[in-house]
Amino acid sequence: MNKNTRTTTTARHCYAVAYTNYLRSGNLEEATRQVAHDIYVNRGTSPGTQQGDWQEAERITREWPHTITEASQAHLFDKALAKTRQWLKEIELELGFNNPNDAYRALRSVLHAVRDRLPVKECAEFASQLPIMIVGMYYTGWTPMNKPEKMRTMDEFMDHVGAELPSGMDPLRVTQGVINVIERHVSAGEIKDVRRNFPEHLRELWEEVSEKSRR
Numbered sequence: 001m002n003k004n005t006r007t008t009t010t011a012r013h014c015y016a017v018a019y020t021n022y023l024r025s026g027n028l029e030e031a032t033r034q035v036a037h038d039i040y041v042n043r044g045t046s047p048g049t050q051q052g053d054w055q056e057a058e059r060i061t062r063e064w065p066h067t068i069t070e071a072s073q074a075h076l077f078d079k080a081l082a083k084t085r086q087w088l089k090e091i092e093l094e095l096g097f098n099n100p101n102d103a104y105r106a107l108r109s110v111l112h113a114v115r116d117r118l119p120v121k122e123c124a125e126f127a128s129q130l131p132i133m134i135v136g137m138y139y140t141g142w143t144p145m146n147k148p149e150k151m152r153t154m155d156e157f158m159d160h161v162g163a164e165l166p167s168g169m170d171p172l173r174v175t176q177g178v179i180n181v182i183e184r185h186v187s188a189g190e191i192k193d194v195r196r197n198f199p200e201h202l203r204e205l206w207e208e209v210s211e212k213s214r215r
Contacts, residue, residue, distance in 0.1 A: 016135035
């Protein structure tokens with residue numbers, strides 16, 4: 001993979017919601033507008049201008065039409081949707097759920113806790129290995145300000161997970177089930193990088209779940 005291809009791929013993951021909408025609509029101007037807004041939000045208090053954000057967004061999205069053709073557009077969207085459904089189905093099986101909505105909530109809660117514990121660069125690297133539709137959910141509500149969050153203990157991490165779960169879902173059990181699914185789809189090297197950023201007891205939990213999943 002050459003440098004330009006890597007750059008385009010990274011940009012699609014970082015702005016997954018905009019790219020997914022582009023796949024569905026084919027409206028590059030609207031996608032560029034959405035990326036410019038994301039750049040503005042992510043910039044926070046860093047120096048910059050609205051014009052600069054738009055120019056950067058145009059630079060990012062101008063390669064997107066070259067990544068698809070009309071014939072492949074629907075196929076790519078269907079493929080992305082199928083990958084997302086696969087993850088949700090695996091979570092359903094892991095946790096004994098009967099519907100994808102509960103699986104979605106479980107996945108979202110754990111991914112958001114993982115995301116918020118990671119430094120910005122590692123957050124993006126982890127996202128690059130997620131299905132593109134899940135990346136959109138992963139980044140929902142995220143800003144780079146004050147990251148990583150200071151979750152120093154297992155209890156603090158579980159509180160973060162539990163805050164997004166419906167009543168009756170056990171954060172620890174949900175975390176274990178979602179970790180099992182992540183382990184199947186994310187590279188061992190990236191998993192190791194993610195674990196390195198976790199509190200000791202959570203790191204031990206992840207390693208224990210990982211060991212069991214390999215048996």
